[in-house]
Amino acid sequence: MTKAEVIAQIAEKTGIDKSDVSTTVEAFFNVIKSSMAEGENIYVRGFGSFINKKRARKVARNISKNTAIIIDEHYIPSFKPAKVFIEKIKTSKKVKSKPAAPSPKM
Secondary structure (H helix, E strand, O other): OOHHHHHHHHHHHHOOOHHHHHHHHHHHHHHHHHHHHOOOOEEEOOOEEEEEEEEOOEEEEEOOOOEEEEEOOEEEEEEEEOHHHHHHHHOOHHHHHOOOOOOOOO
16 A cells, blocks of 8 residues: 555545645654654554664675675664554454465565
């Protein structure tokens, strides 16, 4: 499902104009991005948490040049779904009936 499809569904269910829903959804995403960029985590009860995860400093290898590369510690954005959300997905009959997505080939 794309962002446009989400906006269309919200507009249909609420009766609010698509442009207003689009503005609201964009504002929501911008608040999440800017808050996380400032080091704040976002907790949405019943949905999940948007958190910054710390990755430790490590040594990686460049296989083609056979050299070591040092990757400094850094933070990455992460989403942790709430238990209620996880249970809803686990018990969903539609998710169980879908075939598994093929794994990407490398």
